[in-house]
Amino acid sequence: KMVREKMMLRSCNLRCLSSFCWTSSLISSVREFSSAKEHAGTADDYWNLLKENRSKPNIERYLGNIRKTMVSSCVQRVLAKCGSEESMLGLRFFIWAGQLPNYRHTRLLYRNACDVLDLNQHPELLIQVLNSYRQEGCVVSNRTFKEMLSLCKEAKLAESALALLRMMPDFSCRPDTVSYNVVVSLCSCKDIDTMESLVQEMSTHGIHPDMVTYIALIKGLCKRERWDDARHLLADMGNHGCVPNLVVYSALSDGMCKAGRPEMAMELIDEMQKGGRLPNVVTYTSLIQSFCERGRSKEAIKVFDQMVANGCFPNRVTLIIMFNGLLAEGHLKESFTLSERSVQNGYLPCDQCYSLLVIALLRSGNMAEAEKLVTGMLENDNRPSGLACSTLIRELCAADSSLDAFLWYGKMDSQGCFLDNEVYSVLLLGLCKQNHRAEAARLINAMARKGIRLTASYVHCITQNLDKHAQNPLDVHHIVDKEG
Structure with missing residues (x-):
């Protein structure tokens, strides 16, 4: 009886807890909906106020009549309503909002403002706004210029930023380090x-x-x-x-590497180490890439060894650059040795490291070696990455070996390997071109079962190839992406 009572009490508690969680979730959803609705309403208020007072001077003083907390979603909605047709209104609102206390625009919002207001095509809007402020007697502060310079920074408007910097003294504003840094x-x-x-x-x-x-x-x-x-x-x-830090040294080293001066970069790295500043993986990878791009992969290996000896381990980018460099010079054995060494030393997990090598082998035209490696991975339960699988099927289809590609698809699918959606369309097109209709039919059924859509850009070519063999038609319309 006591056990039964405890179980009933536990059941009751679970029901109460479940009811509480459901109620809390509902309340949270209602609050989010109410908040979104409120922000949308506030955006409408700002938009209506902007339209009503667009011809009046100093429109910013009217905006302050709306006593609501500013949020990014509200600014975004107002910008969308202004668009490029009312870009001047949108720009003035954006600059005004950015100066409000307890609010800051996000970088994403700056980018969105540049796109919506089309500042790249119409940078003159920034100077026009300043002239409007002057004519209307508006208060212009350093914060005003900060907002405008931030827009220039996001839109990469060097000339406009310089013009704004030169106009700051005209408004009794003194440029500071941050203002100069933007320009x-x-x-x-x-x-x-x-x-x-x-x-x-x-x-x-x-x-x-x-x-x-x-x-x-x-x-x-x-x-x-x-x-x-x-x-x-x-x-x-x-x-x-x-005091020069790692970022400064890395910027100089990277500049030397990009200019084709890896020896100078090596000297700089030696100087860094003597000064107790150990380069990071980004610095080393830049140097390795510089050697590899110039057909000097053996020297890149030496840099790789130096990096590891200093306790700095390679990442995915480092390894794919090394594999590409070695294979571009025909060093097949060395690339496999590097992959084994990387796995043994734990630089990357086995499946990730071998997947990178598969991709490098395919890019360098070593199809047979890539297929051998993938076969070995599948036999040892090492699942190749989605990019490695997709690249193999793409390369086979490009070589008019769509039947082989379909066989690989079957092996990969049975072991749960991921393929990007477009590869299904590439494979189907290859099968249709070579009239492998049975395999095409099986692939169409698999796509329908998985909910994978055929994008519109492939439909015309596929249907064209199917029409050549109209005696046994295949229907692809149920897997066509109507929005593609």
């Missing part, structure tokens, strides 16, 4: 001379460059291959209270 970073990609003059200008006005400034400078100097100046900059950083 310097943008100019480092295109206009190195302007970048250097801006840094000199900073010093003239008593504004000290920081780590961001120096990294932008180094990247710009690397693009001009001014290595001596870049190295002098490293020495000069200490005079301004900036």
Whole structure:
């Protein structure tokens, strides 16, 4: 009896707990719905206010009449309503919202604003807004310029950013390090001379460059291959209270590698190590890639060995670069040796490491070796990655071996390997082209069963090939993606 009572009590408690969880979930859903509805309503209020007062000066003072907490979703909705047709209204609202206390735009929202307002095609809007502020007597602060410069940064508008920086004193605003950094970073990609003059200008006005400034400078100097100046900059950083860190050294090393100067990068890495700064995997990988791209994979192996000896282990990117470099020079044995070594030392799990090698083998035209490796993986219950499986089937279809590709599909499918959806369409097209209708029918049924749709871009070619053999038609319409 006591056991029965305990079980009844437990059952009652579970029902109560379940009811509580369901009620909590319902309340949470209602709150989320109410919040979304409220934000949508607030966005409508802002939009209506913007439309009603678009011809009045200083429209921002009317926006402050809506006493609601600003959130990103509300800003996004208002921008969507403004669109490119009301871009000036949208831009003024965005700048105003970004200056509100206790609110900050996310980087994603800056990107969205640039797209919606089409700032890449109409950068002049930023200057027009400033001129409107001036004519209407609006208050313009450093925060105003910060919002506008952030938009320039996201849209990569170097000339507009420089123009805004030059206009700041006209509004009694003093540029600071952050303002200069935006313009310097943008100019480092295109206009190195302007970048250097801006840094000199900073010093003239008593504004000290920081780590961001120096990294932008180094990247710009690397693009001009001014290595001596870049190295002098490293020495000069200490005079301004900036001790070169790993990021700075890595930026210089990466610039040397991209310019085809791996030996110089090696010297820099040696210098880093002597100074007690151990390079990270990104620095080493950049150097390895530089050697591999120049057909010097044996030297890349030495860098790889040095990296491991210093306690820095390779990642997926490092290994695929090494495999590609070795195979491009025909070092098949060395690539397999590297994969075995990587698995044994635990750099990557077995299935991930071998999958990378499969992809590299296929890219270098070693189809037979790739098939052998995949066979060995499946026999040892090492499932190849989706990319490795998909790449193998794509390459076989490209070589007009769709029947072999279909056989591989069967093996992979039986062991639960993943294939990207488009590969099904590639394989079906290959089977139809070579008139393997029985296999095509089986694949169509498998696609229908798995809910995999045939994209519209493949439909025409497939139906064309099917029409050549109309005596035994195959229906593909039930797997066509209507939205494709």
